[in-house]
Amino acid sequence: MKIGAGLGRGLGTGLGRRAVLAGMGGLAAAGAAGFPSIVRAQSKSLKVGVYGGYFKNSFDKHIFPDFTKATGIAVEAVAEPTGEAWLIQLEQAARARQAPADVSMMSQVAMLKGMAAELWQPLDLAKMPNAAKVKPALINKYADGRVSGIGAVSWYITLVTNTKAYPQAPESWAALWDPANKDKLGLLALVANSFLLDVTAATFFGGPKHLDTEQGQLDCFRKLAEMKGNVKLWYRDEAQFEAALKSGEIPMGQYYHDVTGLAAADGHPVRSTFPKEGGILDSGSWAVSKASKAGDLAHVFIDYMSQPQVQALLSRKVGTAPTIDRSATDLTDKEFAAVSSDLAPIIPRYDLYLSKADWLNQKWTEMIVG
Amino acid sequence: MIRRAPRSLGEHAPILFPALMLIVFFVIPFGLMIAVSVARRIPGGFYEPDFVFANYERFLTAFFGGVLSFSLELAALVAVVAVGIGFPFTYRLARLPRAAQVRWLVFLLSILSLSEVIIGFAWSTLLSRTAGITNLLVAVGLMAEPQSLSPSFGALLAGMVYQAFPYTVLVLYPALARLDPALVEASRTLGASPAKAFFTVVVPSQRNTIVATLIMAFVFALGSYLLPQLLGRPQHWTLSVLITDQAIYQSNMPFAAAMAVFLVLVSLALVGLALLAGRKEEA
Numbered sequence: 001m002k003i004g005a006g007l008g009r010g011l012g013t014g015l016g017r018r019a020v021l022a023g024m025g026g027l028a029a030a031g032a033a034g035f036p037s038i039v040r041a042q043s044k045s046l047k048v049g050v051y052g053g054y055f056k057n058s059f060d061k062h063i064f065p066d067f068t069k070a071t072g073i074a075v076e077a078v079a080e081p082t083g084e085a086w087l088i089q090l091e092q093a094a095r096a097r098q099a100p101a102d103v104s105m106m107s108q109v110a111m112l113k114g115m116a117a118e119l120w121q122p123l124d125l126a127k128m129p130n131a132a133k134v135k136p137a138l139i140n141k142y143a144d145g146r147v148s149g150i151g152a153v154s155w156y157i158t159l160v161t162n163t164k165a166y167p168q169a170p171e172s173w174a175a176l177w178d179p180a181n182k183d184k185l186g187l188l189a190l191v192a193n194s195f196l197l198d199v200t201a202a203t204f205f206g207g208p209k210h211l212d213t214e215q216g217q218l219d220c221f222r223k224l225a226e227m228k229g230n231v232k233l234w235y236r237d238e239a240q241f242e243a244a245l246k247s248g249e250i251p252m253g254q255y256y257h258d259v260t261g262l263a264a265a266d267g268h269p270v271r272s273t274f275p276k277e278g279g280i281l282d283s284g285s286w287a288v289s290k291a292s293k294a295g296d297l298a299h300v301f302i303d304y305m306s307q308p309q310v311q312a313l314l315s316r317k318v319g320t321a322p323t324i325d326r327s328a329t330d331l332t333d334k335e336f337a338a339v340s341s342d343l344a345p346i347i348p349r350y351d352l353y354l355s356k357a358d359w360l361n362q363k364w365t366e367m368i369v370g
Numbered sequence: 371m372i373r374r375a376p377r378s379l380g381e382h383a384p385i386l387f388p389a390l391m392l393i394v395f396f397v398i399p400f401g402l403m404i405a406v407s408v409a410r411r412i413p414g415g416f417y418e419p420d421f422v423f424a425n426y427e428r429f430l431t432a433f434f435g436g437v438l439s440f441s442l443e444l445a446a447l448v449a450v451v452a453v454g455i456g457f458p459f460t461y462r463l464a465r466l467p468r469a470a471q472v473r474w475l476v477f478l479l480s481i482l483s484l485s486e487v488i489i490g491f492a493w494s495t496l497l498s499r500t501a502g503i504t505n506l507l508v509a510v511g512l513m514a515e516p517q518s519l520s521p522s523f524g525a526l527l528a529g530m531v532y533q534a535f536p537y538t539v540l541v542l543y544p545a546l547a548r549l550d551p552a553l554v555e556a557s558r559t560l561g562a563s564p565a566k567a568f569f570t571v572v573v574p575s576q577r578n579t580i581v582a583t584l585i586m587a588f589v590f591a592l593g594s595y596l597l598p599q600l601l602g603r604p605q606h607w608t609l610s611v612l613i614t615d616q617a618i619y620q621s622n623m624p625f626a627a628a629m630a631v632f633l634v635l636v637s638l639a640l641v642g643l644a645l646l647a648g649r650k651e652e653a
Contacts, residue, residue, distance in 0.1 A: 244498075249498050365433075369433075
C-alpha cells in the first residue's frame, strides 16, 4: 500500500508540515475560486480520500480544480493515512453510517479486505464509459461479479539509492543482500506493504509460484532473515525514510518510484532504479463507502478520472502509471518510461496477504524483531 | 478542613464530578476494550462480538513474553534514569532564587508542548551521521569521522528520558520546594558533608515522593509507541508498537485489545506491588 509523505502519517500523532501547507493551499484555492463556486460547493460536493503528502498536494494542484471546472462538483480532499489504517476508519465510520470520504483511493490489500466486509458500494460500469476501459486486471469485482472498485493509478516500488553514496546504480534486488551494504538499507516495515516476500521469490526462487506453499513462504522468510543486518530502518512512515535517503544517512532501500522521481526533479541526489527482476507494481483503486450518499457524484468522479487525458496528466504531474491501455493516451515514449518500465513487473500475491494475513504478519514480526 | 469522613451527599459532592469523568473517560472505554478483546476475529475482515479467548492465547507465547518483558524493563530503566537525573536537578532548582526557578519551570513546561513526533525526529537528526553531534566532535578533533548513533538502544533511551524528564521534575518540585532547609542545616552542623547530607537526609525524607515519581515515569514510558519506532531497532519495539501494528495496520482490533488489556493489568499489578512494598517497609 502507499503511504502519504506527511510527518507522523500512520503514526497517529502530529500534523506534518506538508499537511499544514496543503491545508493552507486548499484555503487559498477556495478563496481564489470566488463566491459562486462556494455556493455550488454546498449543493454538489464530494469528499475524496487520497494519500496525504506529495500525492494529495499534486491532486489538489493539478487534478481537482479541473474536475470542478468541468463538472461543477466541488471536491473536498481528505488526506488519508496508510491503506489499512484508512480502511479501519472507513469501516468504523460506516458502522455509524458515516462516510469520512465518499470516494477513497485504496491500495489492493485494503481493497480486498474491504470487499470481504462488503464495505464498498457496487459501481455501475454502464454509467462510466471511460472507467469501463480501465485494464480488466485493475477493475475489482465481488465474487458475484458486481464491480467494487476501479483502478485509479498504478505505482511502482523500486530500488532507490542516494547518488552520492552510490555513483553506480544497483542492478538487482540482490543488492539488498550484499554484505557490503551492512546497515545501509531502509525498508518498509510491514509484510503487506513491503512485498519483500514477492521480491525474494522473484530474485532467488524463480518467481511467485514459490509462494504457493507454506514451505515456499518459509524459504522466503529464511532468505529475508539473512539480510536483516543490512537494514538500518524498517519504516512505517514515508517521511522518515525519504529524509534519510536524501541526506545519505540511509543511502539505499525500497521506495515509491513516483515520489523518488519528484524528489530527484527537485534536485535531491536520489535515483529510482528498476532492478532486472522488475519493480513492484502496486495500484490504488477508487472505491465508494457504502455509507456514502453521494454515489451518483462518485460515478461522475471515477469516470472523469479514468479519461485518457486525465490519466496522462496524472503520469506527467503525479508520476503514476496509467491504469488504461497506454496507446489510448498521448504519453510519449519518454514520458511513459519515466513512470513505468518495459521489464515485467513483480505483481504482489494479494490473495496471500488476504488469506494468510495473520500468519504472515506473525512470522514477519518474529523475523524482524527476533 | 473537615477531618472526619464525609457523610451526607452534599459532603460527597466535590468528588462526584471527577468520579463521573473517571467513569466516562476511563471505565467505559476500558470496558469496551475488554469487550473487543474477546470478540472473534474474522481473518481478512474485521471482528464480530463473541466470547472467545483466542486473542489471549495467541499472546501467551515466548515471543510476546520477550517483547512484554523488554517493554517493562525499558520503562523501568527510563523511570530510574529520569528520576536519577531529575531528583538532584529539582533539589538544586528548588534552592535557586525565585526568578530563576520560574524561568526553568517555564522552559520545562515548554518541552511538554512538543509532540512525540517532533522529539523523535529531532533526536534522530541530532544523532545522525550527516547532521548530528558527532560532526561537532570531529570538528574539535575528538573523533576521526562522523558516526550514526541512531537507531540504537542508547538513542531510544535518550529520547524517552528527555520526554519523561519534565514530568518527573514537575512532580518532584512541590515536595522538594517544601523541604525544610533546617534538616540539611542540622546534619551539616553535626558534621555531614553536603553529599552525605543529601543522600542520608534529603533522599530518605523524600522516599514516598520518589516512589510516586518512579511509578508515574514508568507508566508514562510504558505507553510510548512512537519513539521506539523512530529511535530504536526492531528488537527495541515495545508492546505498544505491536499493539499499534495490530490495530492500525492489521485491522486486528481484538488482538490489539487483548494485548492492551494485558499490558494494563501487568502495569497495574507492578504498581500495586511497588506500593505494597513501600507500605510494608514503612510499617
